[in-house]
Amino acid sequence: MASAPPDTHRRGNRLLAEITRDTRASLVPLVLVMVVRVALSVAVPALLASVVDGVLLGDGPGTPAALWGGAVLLAAACDAAMPPLGAAGTARSVATLRTRVVDHLLRVPARDTVSPGEAVTQVTQAAPQAGSLPTAVAGSVVSLAGSLAGFAALWLIDWRTGAVFTLAVPVSVVIARRFVGRAARADSAYLGAQADLATRLLGALAGARTIRASGTLRAETHRVLAPLADVSAAGHAMWRLQRATVWQFGLLLSLTEALALATAGLGVAGGRLPAGELLAVAGYVKVAVGALQQIDVLLALAQARAGADRVAGTLALPVPVPGRTAAPGGPGEVRLRGVVVRSADGEALLDGADLVLPAGRSVALVGRSGAGKSLLAGLLGRLSEPDEGEVLVDGVDVRDLPAADLRATVTYAFERPVLIGGTVHDAISYGRPGTPRGTVEDAARAARADTFVRRLPDGYDTPLDRAPLSGGERQRLGLARTLARPARVYVLDDATSGLDTVTEAEVTRAVTGVLTGRTRLVVAHRVTTAARCDEVAWLHGGRVRAMAPHHVLWRDPDYRAVFAAAKDAAEPSGTSGASVASATTVTAEGGRTA
Template identity: 30%
Template sequence: MPTEKSQDFGPSARRVLELLRPERPVVLTALALALGSVVLNAVGPKVLGRATDLVFAGVFGARIPAGVTQEEAVARLRASGDGRLADVLAAMRYVVPGQGIDFGAVGRVLVVVLVIYLVAAALQLVQGRLLVGVVNRTVYRLRRDVEDKLNRLPLPYFDAQPRGELLSRVTNDIDNVAQSLQQTLSQLVTALLTVVAMIAMMLYISPLLAVIALVTIPVTMAVTAAIGSRSQRHFVQQWKSTGEVNAVVEETFTGHELVKVFGRQAEADREFAERNDALHEATFRAQFISGIIMPTLMFIGNLNYVAIAVVGGLRVATGAMSLGDVQAFIQYSRQFTQPLTQVASMANLMQSGVASAERVFEVLDAPEQDAEAQVPARIDDARGRVEFQDVSFSYQADRPLIEHLDLVVEPGQTVAIVGPTGAGKTTLVNLVLRFYELDGGRITLDGVDITDLTRHDLRGRTGMVLQDTWLFAGTIRDNIAYGRPGATEEEILEAARATYVDRFVHSLPDGYDTVLNAEADNISAGERQLVTIARAFLARPSLLILDEATSSVDTRTELLVQQAMAALRTDRTSFVIAHRLSTIRDADLILVMEDGRIVERGSHAELLAAGGAFARLHAAQFASALVDPGDAPVPAGAAAGPGGGSRT
């Protein structure tokens, strides 16, 4: 799987940020608001320190006799031998001898601080709201791009991807990217700006204490990098295992009846348990290792706090700093380490989000189907003539399947394709629809190379009825109308009558308004098949493909389905892939395929008379149906055939 490679965090993270490019004006506005909020939060402690200085000065001022100046009080303290206290008094501001605490001045300072913090909070609120919109619109575009990409991917891509794994990428991984952006973008921007603002204020107050505080930056970076690099690969494995668990659950629930019938519950439980254990192990390791970051950095921050408090106290005692400045510096140091801790705590979210983003980018970067012709051709007179000219194709380069195939199907012909499983029957019609691109040769429709037509035009001329019916949750009328949006009620009823849907639909409680459930199992398999044939009938295709359309119905229903398909094939070029040879007696041309080659071609009677591969298939199928194989003689030539009825 692509996720087995180690994740490259830097380029993937930059690509995630590139997703925000259309939101640049809003992001810049949010950054400006964040900057204003951070500046105000940075000014707050400095202003609040003035209140502390006022209180401290009031305490000292009350002890100094009125009429004595501050300088005189300092000189008296030095004369009495109390030089340290004299240094503290000399460094004080706002001292008024004989006057205690000026509560009015303190109150005014507190009001200013309150206004500063309220404005900062308002700016932060608006900034957060803007970034929420940015993230939601970005993820909306990402989902839209992934959806558009899935529509441009070739069918081989889906053949190679487990369905649950792909669903996990386009649902769980995108949800995780959204959650990571939502929780980290706003906090990350604010945290980084806060670090810069706090460093500037600390340098302004005391370069010495700032150096002590800044020691934590390289230590923090080293710890985060060391732990983050170990958790990164576990996050990649976590989301890879999530996709594997989804794949197992989806496959098991889709085939729930088969699991029950064949008694494979134990094996299914064991496989789920193995995948779930792998997911549990990867998740535990990722979360545990990344979770170590925050407590480690809190410990480093506490050591830094102790160092600042001790050195700051000594600076106050020597008169080098005021008590308010030390208090403000301690606040700055806490506000400085807090965003670092936040960034560290978001490391697991960022690692997880980028790991999911990389899985989504792998879908977006997958090779797309070949581009359409710049000037597409048009077919004005659609007749349905199909020609294979020296066609070669293989699913794997080292295992050729179809080589140098030539075939002409005239307008209005019904061509039946038979042969053992893996002979290339379905592949042949898939090539007509350009579900796969040719390795060599070309296919033309009414003389026009199908690669010169748009895929929409080509497939719009084609109707397809498969062995596995596909009906969606909705009314029977809606399911029929899916073949041609905009069809009138009379056209829908005409298609239903022509394909015998009208026979059974009136026995349903709500008739054509009967709502089919998600599995469409509230009607029988044969009735589901008739609805799909009615849908193809309504589409009025010039080219029709029937892929084993009667293989899952009973004999009585098969007659109805055959009659419906006969009406559907009228005046249309038809390809019929059949295992039941009785259903293709009236085909204009029967092709017998083996190993990607057409080994026989002709009508039903001609091929039986030839006594070749078709005759052996026919004899094996009908002999096994009429005679007990243990008692019956082996028909002439049957033993040399390519296989029994199970392979036709």
């Protein structure tokens, strides 16, 4: 089984150290109880020896017996208190780490994001494993301190017994180190297989209708469950490791205990030790071997290391850092200067792109599929980050703007909007809690959504899970959500593609009226969408090849070829570019659009 790169382990170790440091305060009650429990473990054998020696010498049990009984009862109370305190401490650290992972996953730019299955596995499995470390470490450290005290007591009672016990320590350390390393690798493989399984399942659930319609249910089931073999192999590897380690530890510790007790017994038989000390030795051997038989702690450490390595890899992904320059007032002019965006393998997706969006105008962004239109559109609101170059709004780099100012400056409407919130009203006002109902309804009317919303059982108060919405209706609600947010720059990423041409024309006219005087970047796949904008930016080869009104660009056959695959791009044979341009030229509020 291959080892993880050293950088991965270093990041994982740093993360584990951070988790332990950040959650140490919540572990104070648990540690205090553990310390008391360990102190009692050290005291009980000595008290028991005093009781036995007192009885044998005819002094009676007396005070030592009462102290021994009280110590046993207090130890039982500590044993009862430790599990809930440990669970509470673990829950806090796991919640903290889960929050951190989810927050980071939502901040990572789309091109660097992890797979859905990996994200689910990290939040549900890897984070809990790593988050359990502080509690395990606290228990292990306190237990180790108790074991050292028991070990010292053995030497104080009888150095020969202490020396015999010492022989087991180096062998135990070797077994423990081998187990932790191998178990961490096995658990990492297990998490990887689980992530693969989750990714396949999420993809299949998203395409469930296609699978059923295609009659490929059995084949898809086998494809989704294919990683189960890897899950099984990793799980069995873990069990084999535990089995081998348990018997090794068991044999070693049994021999150690037997030799230590035999040595002490010979001391009693030879008159070197009083009889009560034999019981003390037996008790301290049990205390001392506690540090050498913590297979559960070792397993928790291995799992924490594997989980931390995985989570640390995600947390190492760069995320946009908000700036501190307040957004200046301005009309909303946007400039892209020499923007370069590379893929993970170094390929230039955008290669020195330059673009100017005049304030208050609408610009259609056109290009073949895969040209980088959505990538470029994402740069304005830092949904994607340039590797080189600048993205300026009214002369200020968007990287210098605080997050709140950036969201108030640039807002988005997407092709496939995800509606979030309890009700339809919440979905439209999402991100702006407290938005008045009137503002929500005005935005819905502009997006031509008000009519179908009022037909829902409870209108705008209808829960989203009880609102049967078509793809086009969802798209209009997503557009309404955008229109309800005042901003200087609006990015419409193919936001009307799910509408028929008549509805699209109605929505476009209404939106144009609402956004008159606002800067708009419209990612366009339809001829009609591009024709309604003031200008068109033609993206080709990672650069803006040309920027001009649609009717001017339409004369170029390469530009017309961009729309060749679109359903609404078919034109009668022999129609000239000029006549088509005339046919598609429309008049909208705010002036002539080509």
